Amino acid sequence: MALFRRQTAESADNKADQPEQPRSWIARLSAGLGKTSSKLTDGIGSIFGGAKRRIDDDLLEELEEVLITADLGPATAARLVAELAKRRFDAEMDDQQIREEFARDIADILAPVAQPLLADPAQRPYVVLVVGVNGSGKTTTIGKLAHNFREEGRQVTLCAGDTFRAAAIDQLKIWAERTGAAIEAREPGADASGLAFDALAAARDRGDEILLIDTAGRLQNRTELMEELAKIVRVLRKQDETAPHSVLLVLDATVGQNAHSQVEAFRDMAEVTGLVVTKLDGTARGGVVVSLAERFGLPVHAVGVGESAEDLKPFDAQEFARSLMGLA
């Protein structure tokens, strides 16, 4: 099973007229970018050009830049390269070898956090609260999780906890229909924690095995909105002090270093227990996950690789690392 669909972007020649070139250096830059690919794969390939090359300062700097363009962040990139330098300075390596080496380093960092989401059958229902910033993929991820659990033959209830965004309830209802899950919903604008409480009671009464609670997207610097999440958690615990059993933070792979701020805030306010990284079917590599793993050590349960119900895959450290390095 391939974790990531590999697609190469054949960037069309930029023949589009460029009427506005305000400063000359921007013009130079735009021209230069035609050649610069932000993709790690191409990056390393072009550094080595296939042949063996001595690992020296120049090369290390180039390697560091390649990691940076994958969103590993300047600090992590610098450290990984420094570690490589310590081991291998002056060695001769080719393209493939250096990628393998880096992939191993990254996989080592990621291995401890690669943990599947296991819904303990002893909890009935097993309650999963799904949180994250706006548009990161929460609702779709719930649809995909529901699909997976239903495939396993388990009884699932969805709770339409996003009572704020226009048509968010309808969106989740469609996912419930698609996956054959039950749905608990109220009118738009209703109190989300009250709804979550009732949904838990209803799922319990029915003897459902899984309860997936959607929430409205919120930016982590909005304290009052973050308080709401804390409230949902508190209210659920009134009924079942072990709930929510999982709190998933959904991160968009396109995000840069702001992911750190997101994880920190959601962890503090909503007691996040694990991450899901979405939209890895694009060109963004989600490299920030590496420094997140080092800093927070939160499990990464799954990755989203498309918009359909089937497009959720378990997070695999080695595959992710190799994908970052452009290795099949």
Next chain:
Amino acid sequence: MFDSLTTKLGDVFDKLTRRGALREDDVNTAMREVRVALLEADVALPVVKDFVAQVKERALGQEVLRSVTPGQQVIKIVNDALVDTLGREAVPINLAAEPPAVILMVGLQGSGKTTTSAKIGYMLQGRERKKVMLASLDTRRPAAQEQLRVLGEQADVPTLPIVEGEQPVAIAKRALKSARSEGFDVLILDTAGRLHIDQELMDEVAEVSKVATPVETLLVADAMTGQDAVTIAKEFNDKLGVTGVVLTRVDGDARGGAALSMRAVTGRPIKLMGMGEKFDALEPFHPDRIASRILGMGDVVSLVEKAAENFEQDEAEKLAKKLQKGRFDFEDMLTQLRQMKKMGGLGGLMNLLPGIGKMKKQLAAANVDESMLNRQEAIILSMTRRERANPQIIHASRKKRIAAGSGTSVQEINKLIKQWQEMNKVMKRMKKMGGKFDPSQLPPELRAQLEQMDGGAPGAGLPNMPGGLPGGLPGLPKGFKS
């Protein structure tokens, strides 16, 4: 873990400022820090490299070496380069076309297209008195068309009736036809989010573009986008000829380096920024503001506006009048403390204020938190009305009484009074300047005073804290603009 760009540049320039002459070594050190800071702010690497090279070149030029304060000069060069890249002025939406002028919204999944469509519709309809129609071509995301319909209803902007099962190109044609026949000035086409590498979907939107001949093709992108910003911008621009960028979620705490990347890659202006989820949370893009925020001068203008928003109208006007007279008493400070708490307290304000990165650390070191606001509030509440209006009458015995009443100490009261005095000084000076508050325009000695707020030993910068800058700002726009 990551120091803010503000802090980083602050530290670098601090060092530079303290040197007499600027040497190539200094500039190199500064540029290394600028590079890292920009990368941490998610500016894309190729953009960073070019930016840094350009700034360095300028910094090593004659102008710098001859200038009296090389450090300041470098700050100015970096700032100018940032503003140059971001575009000097806010560029409005172009509607110069045979009506209906079509605006095509494109971007990745979840970037904010639908919300922004409704926001732009609301803006054009209200401010520009245009007759606007919204139409959703998103047949992929569940309930996406319904989402736009509801948003249209909320913002009171008409939407094209939904026809179940109709395909995007057909919807576009129908929208055009009905916009034309019903005399609409503007037609906004919301589309499904798509990955720039999804050939099929990119072809589809290209087809829509051919049919609709939009006067604006707006790329909607998230302010927290990472390094991929260059790829996204380049691909969408190559395939669709983007005319402008809308940056969403600028209300978040992302450093927004993507703004710099996208602007540099497409050469197209960033026209608007999304500042929240509601349909009125859209603002013209202000390059200078973003640049100054990046540079650690703080987004003072935004702060003022945010303050004004949260500030009850009459209170704001009352305060503005007092400020114009250069008078400011404890009653005003109390109002401000409360406004500050409303605005998300220290945390919320921090990111907006000049040189705040460092102050944040000092505050942490000095153990200052929301409770300080509460204590200061308690102190003022323990004053009589007369004391609040005439702080100069607060002498020893009154101080003791106030301390007892508020459960604080005389020292704390002295501190607060000192703060009030400092503030009045600043107010008077601002008044002399005609009330325009732009730190970069401040005379050097006043700037030094402001800078002193985040300098020195922990605590040294504190006296000015709530009563100082943050407190001083609410109410300014009204009183001082006139």
